[in-house]
Amino acid sequence: MEKERETLQAWKERVGQELDRVMAFWLEHSHDREHGGFFTCLGRDGRVYDDLKYVWLQGRQVWMYCRLYRKLERFHCPELLDAAKAGGEFLLRHARVAPPEKKCAFVLTRDGRPVKVQRSIFSECFYTMAMNELWRVTAEARYQSEAVDMMDQIVHWVREDPSGLGRPQLPGAVASESMAVPMMLLCLVEQLGEEDEELAGRYAQLGHWCARRILQHVQRDGQAVLENVSEDGEELSGCLGRHQNPGDGAGSVGKASLHPPPRSTRWRRGDVAPVPVRQLHESDWHGLGGPAVPRGAQSSSHCGEERKRVSGLSRALSPCLGKDPLPASPRVLTRPRAGSWLVPAPPQQPER
Template identity: 85%
Template structure:
């Protein structure tokens, strides 16, 4: 017992120090003092190598700063709040391509002109997360109104009519559900419903629908989690149907665990641990070099994505959250040991003690393949979210042991 407590305490300390260092990196290098918002294309030492602003990453960084401000005494700092607000104003002013339409750009120039638009819901989802958190830390209703109106639009696109997203309907395209869509919506249900009875009740049915849709991605008699299934929950033909992303399944796992906790449903929890934590880990962990593969094929064929065997930072951050949450919730020591295994690999391979933050992209053998600290898809999000959530969970576990 004392040994367990010591190990948990050591990890809490390690995780907390790493969170400080990571937040300091983004505070120092990413703020655009001229236009508001954040540079995310940062080299190893933090140097800005491109000034484009990716809307996903703008929304995520606003969200992250607010969360830290709200939940950690040591981050309850004016500089964090001011940067979050400046990021929020940048989004309010520039994210939408052609207001009053709610469609947001995928990437903007430094001064807010749209460069690319994706025909998906994700920019809008991160916009919503940012606005809801800004409301929570400032109390200003204009943020919350933005969040709720955008949420309504997203739900309309997903459940009623996707026409506003601009995707052409083609006769050869099967009606596909990427797991990311119900996952993203489920995390928004969690976000908007936090300590808000009215919205929690408004989105109660939506949350159940999302969970049921995610569970449909368990296929082949429970043997695999597939990234894409048909809208009625069947396996799709070809590579699209066989596509697997172990880190994404693990992320879905902890989203679902939160849902099961809200529902007080231990049977569902056990199923989630089995299918969304243990299954993707055992199929996705590289027995030779350690780390999670990025993509796999359910028939063990070679994936067609060039980066399939690379080790990316975010699947490992998500796995750390998933296993620690699984352990916190179930008490199963096997899950704690998996947390230690993943966390040890992750801290050894991805951290950059010299310049701070984590490398994002390693080759199969664990060698750094890209030295960048941020880019079009890596910003101030997965790493600090993982560290902040793990610190809180480790704290709670230690509290229980005392």
């Protein structure tokens, strides 16, 4: 046990040193002191090779600065807070394309003119996280008001009416569910509900909905976490169904496991019971035995089916740990975007 403690302490020190090194780089090179906000297209030497400003990256940097300022004593300094506030004010002035409408740009010019809009919710999600963290470190109510208003708009787009995103429903499009949407919504639920009982209660059911949606992406008897599934939680054929993003998979399933349904909720056939994060840490990855079934679960035979579906989850997440559990295949090496995998298609059953 002592050796394990020493190893963990060594890693903690190394991660801390890396954080200090990374923060020094961004503090020195990324601040736009003329227009506000941050340069994010930086070379290894810190030189700006493109001054376009991506709204989701602006939001992430504001959030990170505020979170470090709030959580770590060594980052509790005026320079960091001032930079976060300058980034937040840049977002307030320029992120929304046509105020008072809520839709945010995807990318802006250096001085804040919109360049491109994406028909998704992700710029708005990081805008919300930035505003909420700014409120936490400044206590200025206008930031929290922005965060809650944008959160309600995002929920409306996702749960009620997506037409405001500008994405038409085309007749040839395959109906599918992306894991990225409930993953980001669950991040927002946790962000806004932190130490806020009113908002935590307000978004509790949304958190359970997100968790159920995320866990539908655990497929192939728990051996793969797929980015896209059908609307009823089944694996899709073709390229869309083979897309796998290990980073999203590990983060999403881990978060979902912290949001079990209320005790009154009964698990239905097709639901996936969450694997507790503690169990993921304490178990051998390849010997993971399956989920802890919540109180009020159905019969033991049904629980066995759910265990079978989630068992082997370690194989789905092991690419994140540097272990590729998938069969050797040239197709595995094809990456549609950074951090993503295309998993091999499931074996075809012979015709009878």
